[in-house]
Amino acid sequence: MNTEMLDTLAVETITVEDSVDPKPVLMLAEFETADLLLVAAAQVRDQGFRLWDCHTPYPVHGLDDAMGIRPTLLPWIVLAGGALGFSGGMLMQGWMNAVDYPFLVSGKPFWSIPASIPVGFEMTILFSALGSFLGMLLLNGLPRLYRPHFRSDRFRRATADRFFISIDGRDRRFDVESNARLLGELGATAVEVIEE
Amino acid sequence: MKEVLDKLSPILRPEFTGNAESPEIDNTAYSPDNRTPLLTGSDDNTTITDKVCRIVEQKPTIGWWMFFLLSFSVLGLLGVFVPFLIFWGVGTWGVNNPVGWGYAIVNFVFWIGIGHAGTLISAILFLFRQKWRTSINRAAEAMTIFAVICAGMFPGIHVGRAWFAYWMFPIPNQMELWPNFRSPLVWDVFAVGTYFTVSLMFWYMGMIPDLATLRDRAKHSVRKFAYGILAMGWTGSHRHWHVYERAYLLLAALATPLVLSVHSVVSFDFAVSQVAGWHSTIFPPYFVAGAIFSGFAMVMTLLVPARQFFGLKDVITLKHLENMNKIIMLTGMIVGYSYAQEFFIAWYSGVKVEKFAFINRAFGQYAWAYWIMVSCNVLSPQIFWFKKMRTSIWVMFIVSILVNIGMWFERFVIVVTSLANDYTTSAWDYYTPKLTDVAILLGAFGLFFTLFALFCRFMPFVAMSELRGVLAAATPATSAPSEQSASADTSAKPTAGS
């Protein structure tokens, strides 16, 4: 039954026209539903693939476990940003108003903590927010405008209503034949190989 | 009124453009045993995506063109009067010696307040796992950005020498002098600056997946290119989703105290001074509540027509609107309480000038402004005690507009009446705005609505990716995979096969 299934499954190959001896760089498998994807992902993970990924139109819950993704270190980046912001903010005010160019205002001390709190606070927020946004881009390697995925028309629905598993050609377990079979068995409605 | 609308409806309502009118369904009934759905209608990922993307992809409707051109022409007022103001000086405003701050600061505080709803909805409701936010947060955040842009304009042009306004930033200038960090105006620079940056990041980050959707649906190469750039090569990779979600959560966690701090800092402009009627410890919470209040009202004013135009009634449902009305009523009452509290404290303090400041507010030369404020902000929302009113489109639209007016007058009352009659009675005077004041007030609205029209036209109006998540949650999801991942045997295959 699996073999029949495999026969029915068309493995379609997309190649760059002007490339001398094109090599497969990416295999895409399309799934109808998130549930199928979850199952498939778990299998792919257990097969010991490393350079592979799931593509979903929205964050599918449970997929972290299914793919075995380790927690990100983003929070530490944010913490660092916050610390930098706060200390930077306080030091800036102290240096500017009390050291570099002190002026006597309303008979008050040149520098005092209460008056410095608001700016210090805002700087904290600003830098930690920058940390989390830029950190996200950094960790995700964004922006990266070209990816092999975009060669597949089918893949366009990955941001709308379809679910994909992609396996990178550089994965040591990458093999068009067997991988396609595996994904087919897992219920992929279509499998594509992208060559460059 | 009614028949006029009927006549207009073919123009205003964009059915004929293929954007089918979706039915109004009352999903506001609440009973513990059956949760009414957040989204009425039978949308799935595909249809939702179509619905939202079509707003951007279809040809702009006549209604949109009318709205856009009207806003744009009003925006023209700014183009005329701001240069005029800068050329002749702030004397072209109505400000005078006791009343050094007029419309400019009133508008500044007003717009900053408006700017609080978006981030609040996105951040705080997100932290509280309020799923219903997903339908409205995108528009609300956009509104926040535009409101803050309007607000940011005013401190710049209200100073006597606008070309030196940059001296408020901590950059070394020719006099090697730094800003005075004791001044609440400098705190404003940091608070508003931070708020704008963070809101912008928050908004943009939330849009990345939807921009990717638009990119992937785009037919025209220019759109493809533009959205491609904006989407930064997003593939919906789950490894990305993983970091993305964490980043979003952290941003929300940061934006929440930020929202509360920004209007607190703005309120320091007044609270830190010693003008009777300004110098009040209740200001920070009072201002924050007021900001949420006015912000939600503005969201209402924008969304009620928008959901009609863009046929999103089953995405932005009555339930959403009702929830917002509830918040409007609550914050409205907090604001009302603050008004009362001010009077109590003034009386309780026994300070003559304080007492006079408030008697004068309510019965003095500016009593008219005060009572407009009270009736709009405190009385009008009370109508939401009745569910029928709470769920009536027209009522909520009108109330939202009243609240906007009321909140503008609140700032007017605070800024102007306190200054016009303060300590030294010989200096008392009356503030009357001039043409420039009014023109710039209107112009700011022009700017705001122009930007919003462009947003509706070119950006994903609703957070599609989040909606998909909501849909997924609504449809019972299997709990199988985690088990399977736990036990990695092949018994899963049949399930997969079936």
Place this chain on the structure above:
Amino acid sequence: MKKEIGTKPGKALWRSLDEYADSPEFRTLLEKEFPNHAPELFHSTSRRHFLKVMGASMALAGGLAGCHWPQQQILPHTSRPQGRAPGVPVTYASCWEQQEVAEGVLVTSYDGRPIRVDGNGDHPFQNGAATSQIQASVLGLYDPGRSSEPSHDKAGHRVAASWDEAAEMLRAAGRAGKVAVLAAPSSSLALAAMRKRVLRQVPSAQWYEWAPIHRDSERLGTEQLFGRPTRPVADLSRARVLVCLDADPLMNHPASLAHSSAWASLRTSADDDEPLLSRVYSVESTLSVTGSAADVRIPARTADIARIAAQLAAATGVPLPADVASIVAAAEPADQQILQMAADLKSHPGNCLVMAGDRQPGAVHALAHAINIGLGAAGKTLRFAEVERGERPPHIDDLESLANRIRSDEVETLLFLGTNPVYDAPAINESWDDLIAKVPLTIHVGDHEDETARACQWHLNGTHFLEEWGEGRSWDGTITLRQPLIAPLYDGRSCIELLSLLLDDKPKSGHDMVRAVLEPWAGADVDASWRSWLHDGFIPGSSNAVDSAPEMRGGWGAALESAMQAPEGDEIVFLGDHSLFDGRYANNGWLQELPDPITKVTWDNCALIAPSRATEMGVKTGDLIQLSTGGRELEMPAFVLPCMNPRTVAVALGYGRLLSDRAAGRLSRKPSLYQIADGVGFDTYQLRTMEAVRAGYAPVSVSRASGTYELATTQDHNPIRPDDFMGDLEFNEEQRRIGEFARVVETGFAPDAGDVAAQVQEAGPHHPALESLWTEHEYKSHRWAMTIDLNLCTGCSACMVACQSENNIAVVGKDEVAYGREMHWIRVDRYFSGDDIDNPEVVHQPLTCNQCENAPCEQVCPVAATVHNEEGLNDMVYNRCIGTRYCSNNCPYKVRRFNYFNNTKSPSATEQMGYNPAVTIRARGVMEKCTYCVQRINSSKIRAHNERREMVDGDVLPACAQTCPTRAITFGDLADPQSQVSATQKSHRAYKMLAELNVKPRTSYMAKLRNPATGEEG
């Protein structure tokens, strides 16, 4: 001041100038400068050349560097004459005249440009103070609206003429005879001499004099009483009881400066070891400055005051001439207040004084002085001086006989010497336009091409007093000299020089004429005395005031009786304006924008009516009302003024000028226009008939007209309306917290210090102990501070003009003032308090930057544009200010001023000459405020440093303190425990305004003491 002049290198200047001009070194210098012109400079003696020489010599001697004579600026410094230090202000003595009375002044000149006029402290009859009008006169010098050349009608057109033509015309007229001169009365001896010559030389010449505001009734009264006109010279420093019958000795009086300082001495004496406070009664129809400072005010119609005077005389029981005594006895019995007044007068024999105002008929003056002499005032509070031309008839009669003479075609040439009858004289059967048209040749001399100038065929531009030689007698008769500070900007001629053109083939120079007429007073060495006179500015011992009163005589009972027969009904009285006087200063921006001391109205005059009258008529401030008297009608805005007598309407003269040729009507009030006087206010002279001039008041019918009119006031923008709520708040003392700001303590003649101190503290708000959350900054060097004594402030507002002139403060115009954007750094707040809205108490409170140590303005400035310096001054850094106006909002005193527009945009060349170069001109969009005259502080520091000495108390004197007639403002260094300001701030009357905010103001106030008649003491 004296010290300064003494040590000024420019002293050489006092030497006679033409003598200097003849000195060989000057010749050589001049020939170096003007090789071609030098010779004829000396051979010609025409006045113009004299002036050139004079200008040159002054320039070389340390006077005017090229203000108006550019060549001067290229003087090589290698040959800089001794005594010329560029950039160092030099002070010269001169005199200013108004109402036939000369005031000695000191003029500060900066590189030849006069920039300030102050009082002459060395003058025997003055204390160095100056009125607002005296100080503003320097702006009049640079008034771009002045007429700049002779002009005359040629073929129906007005064309410019040369002075040679003018001189030709004058000489011809002089020979032809039948010349009538209508001159402004003056105490100048030189002018009197010229008058005599005119009458002697010119065949059938006539000399008339006219001044719209004059003291003829005083001359009349003293003539009735003493047989010859006499000038009563009051010494208020001994008048423990002062009764003013419609008199305003502290403001609208030629001797107001002397009066003010003398009056003040009896208010400060309340702080002495044996405290003593004077009591001032004021019986008047309209609230005058004196009335606002009085202890007891009795509102009464001007018409009724004769009766009150009679009652007072009866109550005091002084000896009177028989016929008068009978009339007085016939007067109805006096009421309680009058009896109290009489009792106080009697209980202070010799230390009391009764003064009658110039609106009162002669008989009242006579009666007043009869009372004074009866109470032994003569020689104590009252001395008697000679008046100029005692024989001359009252002005109004003069005017009438001139008119008749014109009608009978006995006038060939009519010469107006500084008079402007077309504007300010009552019509005599026909208007002065018509009368002038009847005369074949009419010539007008004046510094503006005014209404009369346009009616005349010739206009000759006169000189400003800072441009001419002259002299005059001060109120006590002291001869006071006038010397030019600058060559005439427009080559004008002074009156005496002009008459010399008329009389002499070889016109004499003003300098020669003045010197000639004063020689009789000179000692053996004429030059020496002339030099010292010029230096001092007056001739010592030339006063002609005597202690003993002339013999009293009767014969004026009938006059008194008729004066007492006042018709019932409403009356209108005409006041000399506190700023514009009779209108001669209408083109002076400083005075136009100076708020009236009483109404605080700028750029307008209005009809003052009592609140009760206003409610009765349903009129509020700004509503137009119609006044009709003597067949004339005028619509004017009403101003509801407490303290007014309900049956009196008062209007100020001097407005509604038309200086430019443009069509009449309301023209722009923007100060940038040259003729700023045009169309400002209402020409109330229209209502002033001959009868009104004679009687001092006129019956009037008042009715509500339709429409309202915007009045630009600097205070009380919400007018006082008892009927509506906000008006109530406005007037409500409790709400306005007046008692806390301007504290008033009621005492008797001998206030008890401890009691006063207690009450002063009691008047303040109750607040917890004031302490800061932080350790406050301690000031190690000078600690400048100011004390303002409310007990001495009369509200005369001289300080405001002093500040404006010292600090180059911009004039913004009526519209901006109406918007509340006036720029005055110091303002005088006028508060009414008390329950009786028709007769409340009045307090004046000068308010300027208090230089708080914990200045609230500073912490809110985002760019640190206002910070403290080490001497505790609250500095304003103009070029750092970006104009957020936050500091102004946070200033509890609201004394900061913002440049909403570019207020000093492109001033004309002449206007620029008037600026004080020591003070920056502020740009648009910048905040400004009082600096305690920091430029004066620094220059005195530098001076002290150069003289290798420590600064001493009195080195620094801000403009306001320097000019205050009552010395209400003391300034100095708190670090010096001996300084006057340290003492005053420790006074038992001292308190700090709004101290409860813990802003630690450096300025203190001293509470006002009021000594009302309680009826307890005898």
